[in-house]
Amino acid sequence: MSLAESPIRYPDTRSRPLMTRRGWWLVVLNILIPGSAQSLAGSHRLGRIGLGATLVLWTLLGIALVMRFTAPAVLYSLLANSVMLWVLAILLVGYGVLWVVLTLDTLRLVRLVKTDPSARGWLALVAAGVMVLVSGGAAYGAYVATTASGFLSSVFVAGPSEPPVDGRYNILLLGGDSGPDREGMRPDSMTVASIDADTGQAVLIGLPRDLEDVPFPDGSPLAAVYPEGYGSIDGCEVDVCLLNSIYTEVELKSPEMYPDAVAQGSLPGIEGMRDAAAGVTGLDIQYYVLIDMQGFEALIDALGGVDVTVEQRLPIGGDENLQNVDGWVEAGPQHMNGYTALWFARARHGTSDYDRMERQRVLQEAILRQFTPANVLTKFQAVAEAGADTVKTDIPQSMLGYFVDLAGKTRGLPVQTLELTPESGIDPAEPDWEQIHLMVQEALVPVTPAPTEEPAAE
Secondary structure (H helix, E strand, O other), X not given: OOHHHOOOOOOOOOOHHHHHHHHHHHHHHHHHOOOHHHHHHOOHHHHHHHHHHHHHHHHHHHHHHHHHHHOHHHHHHHHOOHHHHXXXXXXXXXXXXXXXXXXXXXXXXXXXXXXXXXXXXXXXXXXXXXXHXXXXXXXXXXXXXXXXXXXXXXXXXXOOOOOOEOXXXXXXXXXXXXXXXXXXXXXXXXXXXXXXXXXXXXXXXXXOOOOEOXXXXXXXXXXXXXXXXXXXXXXXXXXXXEOOHXXXXXXXXXXXXXXXXXXXXXXXXXXXXXXXXXXXXXXOOOEEEEEEHHHHXXXXXXXXXXXXXXXXXXXXXXXXOXXXXXXXXXXXXXXXXXXXXXXXXXXXXXXXXXXXXXXXXXXXXHHHHHOOHHHHHHOHHHHHHHHHOOEEEOOEHHHHHHHHHHHHHHHOOOOEEEEOOHHHOOOOOOOOHHHHHHHHHHHHOOOOOOOOOOOOOX
16 A cells, blocks of 8 residues: 555545544554654654654663663662753653654644544543653653752762772761750761672671770871770760760861861761771771761651561650650551651660660661662652751762662661670670670671581491
8 A cells, every 4th residue: 555545644534433543543653652643644754753752762761671680780870970860851851842742743633523523532531641641750750850960969979989898888877866955966876887899788787875995097086186095094075985975076176187077078076986986896987877867757757657666665755764755666566657766766765775776776777678769769859858958978979879789789688787785795884896896807707617527437
């Protein structure tokens, strides 16, 4: 059949059944292969634009799908780049506009008045409905991309990536408590997350805030002031010389110790805590993540809550005698909102600091396990608004793709924990640092017992 005889381009407009079938063909072709309807029945130029854009879209999606399985870190790195996110947003807006143009032109080509009256509404409804879904989805994708670009720029720093040390990345996790009853902020939760750079196997090392005589690595400004450990000789510049006092002392009393901290996306107090964590664990600490516990509540709510099993009933508020309690976190499995999760992590009355450390580790593991990229994406605007005021880190944007991929591996493996508490044989008042360093190394690289030899058969 020649083009001149094609019922798609040159239909018999007097036949309503033919025009109705033709209308459905055009609408379906516009949905499946945008631009094909114009190539067959309308403007060849507009059809070429539509088909070219469709081919580009399919090619990009195909490449992304292949990269998802063969080079996920590269794909995530591209999606975590602010410039690429803006390019993606522009492409999505352009494609959304083009889809609207192609759909409206397809409805023009259908000639609804020539189709069966009973089919006109359905033809228009299907075409317009898909148009709204696709163009609306493209607009939302562009919105998410631009929001993500701003969020990433506000939270993560620009800078070069760092290689792993001994095959691991060691990240200091600080939970800062800047509640209304406190002046300034102090780290109430301190954890070193040591992650195998290849497998994603993670070990969480809990650092009690009441450790004394904390050592500092060679070259640290604090090592020059406290060569025998923090406050071990003549005391320190604050009221108590414990691990979490180091942040307060450096940030308020001696910020000049770390003059480049702010320029590098950190704070003097955080750098002091980084050196302290390195001294305690014997590990090089490449990065830090600080989470403000007040904003943490909003972040949990933004992600839809978290599932945690509570071992014992915990008070919300109140005092040491469990008076004036505002409520209770009940024992058993719970789906916690941000407020409940915050008190699950903070509650100290009726329990010990070491119990609180364990609860914080349980919460961290639950968050790691449940907050998947898909969950974050569906609630991205709320997460971005909560996270921008909640999270501070010196992880560079250039490393985000790698760490997202690594987190996916970590999520599928059991997380190991090491709590440097009396239950582990550690006396916080007189810690044995050599013992602690040995315990850390054994946690990172467990010793495999040598196989026993079977006695020779006689």
